[in-house]
Amino acid sequence: MGKAKKKKKDFQKVKLKVGKQLKKADNVTTGSFQTRSIQVIQRLKSNDSQPSTKRNLNIKELLTQCQHYSISVRHDALTGMRELLTTYPDLIRSHLSVVLERTASMFSDKDAAVRQANIKLLKSVLPLVSERQITSFFPIISAHLCCAMSHIYDDIQSDSLKILDLFLDNFAQLVIGSSNQLLPNFIEQISSSKTTGDKKRTLNVNPNRKTTSQKWRSTVLERLHKLLTAVMKYELTGKITPGQGQSQSGNLMSRPSCKMVRWERDCDCGHLPIPQTFLSRLDSSGVLIRSSQISKKTATEDGYALTGEGGMEKFVQVLVPLLLECWVEAEGSHHMSNKKGHSNLISQESLGIRGSVLQVIQLLWQCVHKNNLPLMETMKNKYLSDFRSQFLQHFPYAVHQPAERTGKEKKPKQSSEIQPSATSLNLAVCDIMAHFMSLPADQSQKHGASSWVSDIFGYLGDIVQEEGLSSQDQHTVMMIINRLLSRYQDHGCLDNLLLQMLNRYTSCHPLANQRKELLNFFSDIFMDHQFEDLINSNMAITFLGTLPDMFFKSISNRQMAAQVLMVMKKAVCQSKMSTAAMDVIQSFVDQVLEKSSTVFTNLESSTQKRFVELIYYVPPLQESSLSSIVRLCRCPQVPVDICLYLIQILHHRYMKENPAVDESICHISTLLSILISPADDDNEDKETEATFVHCHGNRQLCCHFDLVIWERSLTVIKAVCSIFQQFRNTSQVAEVLESFLQSYLNEKSKLSSQNLMSITILANHMNSWKCPMRRNLTELVCGYIWCLFNIFVANGAQVSDFIQNLKTECADFVDLSRGRSS
Incomplete structure (x- = not known):
């Protein structure tokens, strides 16, 4: 029989095996859970929400973050403001004061990335602001700019010059008003005085600076030249260029055409002098503070008022010795040629600082000559020997070009790194020394000027004959010759120089820009009453003889043709014009009238009118020319207003003198031919x-x-x-x-x-x-x-x-x- 099954007993003991996990009971509660994050793409906004950036920050939040202690937050705030203000330019009008205050305070920020972001913000915002809107806030901006220019950190000083460029490009008139504060900072950036109040200054040498000392001084002098150029252009001449500060995107905030009101400012707006009565009380007994520790400068002691009394003289006396030191310092980097007659070779590094030095001196001399002639004579007596020993010792100069490595690509230079050429450097020397050549002959011999004057004339004669002379260099040559014509006593050297320039003019292409500039130059000289001896000279007749051929070759260039006619009209208006010169003009008029169907009808209406005016001054016309005039009056292609003007010119030409019987008959016959x-x-x-x-x-x-x-x-x-x-x-x-x-x-x-x-x-x-x-x-x-x-x-x-x-x-x-x- 089989075995009987065992019955399960209640509360039976479970046998556990080693390593086997126990089964969980049915009534055990699991305590684990899972979570997921929910991301809100856009904030809930009310109906009155303000414009915001991609990071959902409005203008108020960005302005607050500009004062944050974190560098990254300040940088992101400036970047966001640039994005927001360029997208919504209307915000500038309502938040202009706060924006300018935040940006001005960050001129001296310690982080370079923040300063660069601030410069980019100003570059985008300033063109959208008008001068009238920013005028009331500019003293604060100028104060922060002066702090940045005089900062102990070199990087902040360098970035301050970039900020100055932005304000000069957009609000030159306001910068000129604060030039008395800014000019001392330029001097402080390149020099220092040993003791407080010492007028003698020496150049700064900082071995820890990232750039070389010469390159830094060249950068500072370039900005100084730019500021002085603006001062001479706006304040001294009274010219205001339209369109400053206008928007480049639709002209959103264009500057209104209104008259500028200039307010007289103190020479030092950032420093208020202590009254003398208060200083006297400090010196009295019972006061622990000594008056020697307190600044006693008056408003006129600091700053350089270039248009005020004594301001220009003070500025020149401080700046010119420093410029000469910069020139002497650059002498160590030149290579002198041993061959006689060869130029002095200078390196590329010294070329920049030397060019900046000469450009500043050029502008200073022009300012002094224009506004303070007595000071000019003082400067001549004081600096002539120094300029001769420094500038003309190895004149002329040439640039040493080092051998370039093959296979190495040459990086394109930026506009601020472009250096002047040796020709510009030599012409700047000639321009500066031309002011000293204006002395009378006896004083010139007294100063021993015969040797260096011949060197100047020799170089000018050589440079005029060179091919490929730039437009700026040619303009400098013409400016020097104009100055010497009105002051220099020896006309023989000037005549030879003018003859060389005339040969250069005749060899140029008729439509070249150089030919056009020389055309204006000779027309101003030969037609000026100040130079009466040149009006009847052979050079003037030769110059006029080139005009007809130039006119016929430039008919396609209507501007050039109109300019040639204007020069001819200016010539025939001279009362002392020679007979040979008048014959040239008369022959030209006859040629144009003879080719009237192909020449006159192809001219513009304004050019046709100028030619008709030229007929008034010409001596008696030939019979063929009168027949051509009749054909022009009856030609349908000639505008009727030109035809009427020609008829009036003919009659006024007939009535200006007492005509003879033959002239009356000829005039009536011409009118009848026009009529019938x-x-x-x-x-x-x-x-x-x-x-x-x-x-x-x-x-x-x-x-x-x-x-x-x-x-x-x-x-x-x-x-x-x-x-x-x-x-x-x-x-x-x-x-x-x-x-x-x-x-x-x-x-x-x-x-x-x-x-x-x-x-x-x-x-x-x-x-x-x-x-x-x-x-x-x-x-x-x-x-x-x-x-x-x-x-x-x-x-x-x-x-x-x-x-x-x-x-x-x-x-x-x-x-x-x-x-x-x-």
Whole structure:
């Protein structure tokens, strides 16, 4: 039998095995849980929410973060403000004061990334702000800028110059108003004084600076030259360039055209002098503070008021010795050539600092000469020996070009790294020394100027003959020659230099920019009353002789052609112009009139007017030239206003002197040819569709229906008739006209409609002079008029004001003829 199954007992003990996991009970509660993050893409905004950036920060939050202690927060705040203000420019108007305050306070931020972000923000915001909006906040900006320029950290000083460039480009007038505060900072950046109040200063040498000392001084002097250029351009000359601070994107906040009100400011706005009464109390007994520890500077002691009394002299006396020290310091990097007659070789590094030194001195000398001539004489006596020993010791200079490594790509230089050329450096020396060459001959010999003056003239003569001279260098040469012409006593050297420049002018291409600049230069010199000895010189005649050929070659360039005519007009207006020069102008006028169909008609209206004005000054014209003038007046391609102006010029030219009988006959004949041209009777049908009608006898009338030609002809006819009325003795003129009409009508069997209207209107004017035409002529003209109106009626001519005007003139003529026949 099988074994019986064991029954399960209650509360049986479970046997556990080693390593086996116990099963969980059925009533065990699991305590584990899972979580997921929920990201809100956009904040809940109310209806009055402000514009925000991509990080959902508005302008107020960004302005608050600009004062955060964290560098990254300040940098992100400036980047966000740039994004927000460029996207929503209207925010600038409502938050301008706070934006300028935050950005100005960060001029001296210790982190370079924050300063660069601040510069980018200003570069985007300043063009959107007008000068009137920023004027009231500029003293605060100027104070922060001065702090940055005089900071102990070199990087902050370097970035302050970039900020100064931004304000000079957008608000030059405001920077000029604060120039008295800014100019001392330039001097402090490159020099220092041993003791407080010591006027003698020495150049700073900082071996820990990232850039070399020469490169840093060159950068500072470049900004100083830019500021002085703005001062001379705006404040000294009173010129204001329009469009500063205008928006580049739609001109959102364009500057209104209003008059600028200038307020007189103290020389040192950031420093208030302590009153003398207070200082005297500090010196009294019982006061522990010593007056020697307190600044006693007055408002006029600090700063350099360039336009004030003594300000320019003080600035020059402080700056020029420092500039000479910069020049001497750069002497150690040049390579002197041993061969006689060769230039002094200088390195690329010293070229930058030397060019900056000379540019600043050039501008200082121009400012002094323009506004303070007595100071100029003082500067000559004080600095002539120093300039001769430093600038002219190895003059002229050349740049030493080191050998370049092959296979190495050359990085393009930025605008701030572009250095002047050796030619610009040498011309700057010539420009500076030209101020000393203006002394009289005896004083020049006293200073021993004969040797270095010949070197200057020799270099100028060589540089004029060089090919590829830049426009800026050529402008400097012309400026030097203009200065020497008005002051230097030895005209022999100047004549040789002018002759070399004239040879350069004749060898240039007629349409080159260099030719155009030289054209203006010679026209200003030869046509100036100050240089009367040059007006009749052979050089002036040679210069005028080049103008006709230049005009014919530059007809396609209308601007150049107009300029040539302007120079010719300026020449013929001279009272002391020689006969040879007038012959050149007369020959040119005859050539243009001879080629009137291909030359004159292709010119602009303004250029045509200038040529017509030139006819007024020319001596008696040839018969061929008068025939060309008649053709121009009757040519449909010539504007009617030019035609009327030409008729007036001819008559004023005739009336300016007492004319002889032959001249009167020639003038009346020219006017009659303009009024009634026999050549038109045979050729009118070739230009326009015309209708021929047989009149009484064998006579024919040629009529066309072009209203444009009719209107032009009527305008010219009335103008010529009014000219006839301006003669002194109209009765004699009427006799001449009647004899001409008698012979003309008897000889001609074919008459054009234009000549018919000319005779009709002329007869009406003669009747107003109380010199009516004879009966036989009036009857002949009435027959032509009757045929003319028959043609109008047969062809259905349009009724217009012009046709009505013709009818009125013809009706007046018929009424007069009837009155005389009765």
